Amino acid sequence: MSKQYAVIGLGRFGSSLAQSLTQEDNEVLGIDINEERIEENREAVRHGVIADSTDEQAMKSLGIRNFDVVIVAIGDNMQASILSVVVLKELGVKHIVAKALSKHHGLILSKVGADDVVYPERDMGQRIAQKLMSPSIIEFIKLSDEYSIEEVRISANITGKSLIELDIRARFNVNVIAVRYSNNSVKISPEPDYRLKEDDVLVVIGKNDDLKELEKFNAK
Template identity: 60%
Template sequence: MKKQYAVIGLGRFGSHLARALYDEGNEVIGIDLNEEKVEAYQDSLSQAFIADSTEEASMKSLGLRNFDVVIVAIGDDMESSILTVVLLKELEVPYVVAKALSKRHGLVLTKVGADQVVFPERDMGLRLAKRLMHPNIIEHLKLSDDYSVEEIKIPSSLVGTSIQQLNIRKRYRINVIAIRHKTDKMSISPHPTDVLTEGDLLVVIGTNDDLKSFSDTLENQ
């Protein structure tokens, strides 16, 4: 089901996010004070508006309370991002996602009502560091401080091996929840007799320590 999104702040993060949501067939409006940025995305989004997100009249006129999600992607102006979140919650926007520049900024955004706070620069840095240290890890999704889901490339030495033969749960205390094949087809909850083929990616879940142990073992094979 397609949704309605509004992205406030069309900088690098906001513009890429807005375009990605729009390309998936959603209704997406972009909002920014900078006229050049708004003009640049007039034809790339459902609509784009020049507006001050801290002014109640401007936000009311856009009907943001009717959108499924509003993302506050304001760049370096922490005061504006905080005031914008406060205003959006006063306007009864159902779900507000806010970009934080620091841990303290994130805490303030949460306290003033943001439903979700994201740290794009921090998260990208952590993901890049993990990829550089562990090239076989294609994707990493943190579920909590202790648990994660990872998509791991299997070495050629494991091609032709079944899930049962790997004995991952017993040896590493992690679980295989899916296999992504080279064709991009996903096998959810694979059967123990399923055999790994060239280019397969294992989607596994477990504690961060156990996942690291498994990844380190694969790198040495």
């Protein structure tokens, strides 16, 4: 079921997010104070509006409180992003997601009403670093400072072995939650006797230190 999203700030992050949401058949309103950015993103969003998100009356006139989620993606003006969250909170927006430029900025956004705070640049840097250090890692999702989910491309070292033979949970304290096959189909909770094939990808969850030990084993 599609939802209604409003994305405030159509810079690189905001426009990419808006486009992805639109492609998934959601109703997306793009808001930016810059007319040029609205024009540049005509194809990325179904509706684009030039407006100042720190102006309570302007946001009220757009019916902003009726959207399921409003994302404050302002990337170059910390004050504007904070004030925008304050305005959205005052207007009764159900769920506010805000982009933070720093940890301090993120703390302030949370204090003034953001339900979720995201750090795109930091998170992307972590993902790139993880891939550079561990070439077998396809995707990396940090759940907390202690836990992560990883997609691990299996090596020749474990190809042909069954999950029960590898006994990953007992040996590494890591749980296999799915296997993604070469045709991109996914098997959730694969059977213990499933034998891994050359192009399979393991989706695993666990403590970061334990995941590193699994990576070392897989890379042998």
